[in-house]
Amino acid sequence: MKDAESGNRLGSYLRARRELVSPAQAGLPPGGNRRVPGLRREEVALLAGISPDYYLRLERGRDKNPSPQVLASLARVLQLDETERAYLLGLAAARPRAPRRKRPEHVPARVHELLAHLQIPAFVEGRAFDVLASNSMAVALSPRLRPGHNRLRSLLLDPEERAFQQDWTQATADFVAALRTTIGDDTDDPRFVELVGELALSSSRFRTLWARHDVRGLDGGTTTVHHPAVGELRLHRDKLPVDDVILVLYYPDKDSDSDEKLRLLAALAHTGPTGTAHDEPTDSPRPGTT
Structure with missing residues (x-):
């Protein structure tokens, strides 16, 4: 997990989830010559009511502090369930922390x-x-x-x-x-x-x-x-x-x-x-x- 994903977990999650939502599921016409699976970035931005540039910054990890309103809109567009929505909110709220010492798992x-x-x-x-x-x-x-x-x-x-x-x-x-x-x-x-x-x-x-x-x-x-x-x-x-x-x-x-x-x-x-x-x-x- 020491890779690009670990440094931009919010962006990786947004990208992975939009690739799983088809245009039809989002209420959009399928269109032609689609080069990406699922939704395009600009389509997610349009449906969520945010600018394409801002959404691009979120996916690329340039903005890691979206508002709760933006996250709620993205969760709706990406059709996240309750568990997935909570996970998204957790990613946005995560802050760098010092490594914690792990206790060995012990069976009482x-x-x-x-x-x-x-x-x-x-x-x-x-x-x-x-x-x-x-x-x-x-x-x-x-x-x-x-x-x-x-x-x-x-x-x-x-x-x-x-x-x-x-x-x-x-x-x-x-x-x-x-x-x-x-x-x-x-x-x-x-x-x-x-x-x-x-x-x-x-x-x-x-x-x-x-x-x-x-x-x-x-x-x-x-x-x-x-x-x-x-x-x-x-x-x-x-x-x-x-x-x-x-x-x-x-x-x-x-x-x-x-x-x-x-x-x-x-x-x-x-x-x-x-x-x-x-x-x-x-x-x-x-x-x-x-």
Whole structure:
């Protein structure tokens, strides 16, 4: 993230978002010989009620203090939702700051105890989607949920994770957008810099999604996965903040087909492939490595 984008994050975001709005979506005739995707700069300026020169200065980082009224107009033209609008306002309000010392992400002892008692897949993740701790049910659901793995890296680079996801395309879009939201103004955080740099080099899918500047939360929801042993599972996801980390829970509807399959998976996880019982949470001394 030590690139042109980090020095002009507001302009990069405006440019990325206008390229995603078609003339038809903005109520304009498509016209001919368009050399850019989405809206032209002068079209955004016209629709927002500002001068083309001023909008150009915003995109090029020459003016980083637009008024709330201008930002509201730009958000309307760019058709931003509530999360995206808040992100835009945050970019405009950001000010240079001294680098902050980052505390190591720590899983409280009580959470390890909780993981050991839970009978559903549960794990702890850090801000960059590093798996910090997990129970045996989480590992039975996916070996990529062992501590030391990174969920986004697995999603983008591991073929088994791609097959595991019913809708890999949507999952990657959601995770990358959530990462950008989480990063916020912590563009100098070493873990974020490392992860973004690695994925930018290794994944064309990541490069495409990162260039879109999508932002959204990745909290509760429902997902469908394809487990190699028990088949399709439809699971709800909840994320609960605990101190500086996140406890993630996956669970099915009670008495559903997925509930029955998860009980089967629990039996398999308890005995293991050799028939030896094992049911303990695991922890990683170095989150972010695989």
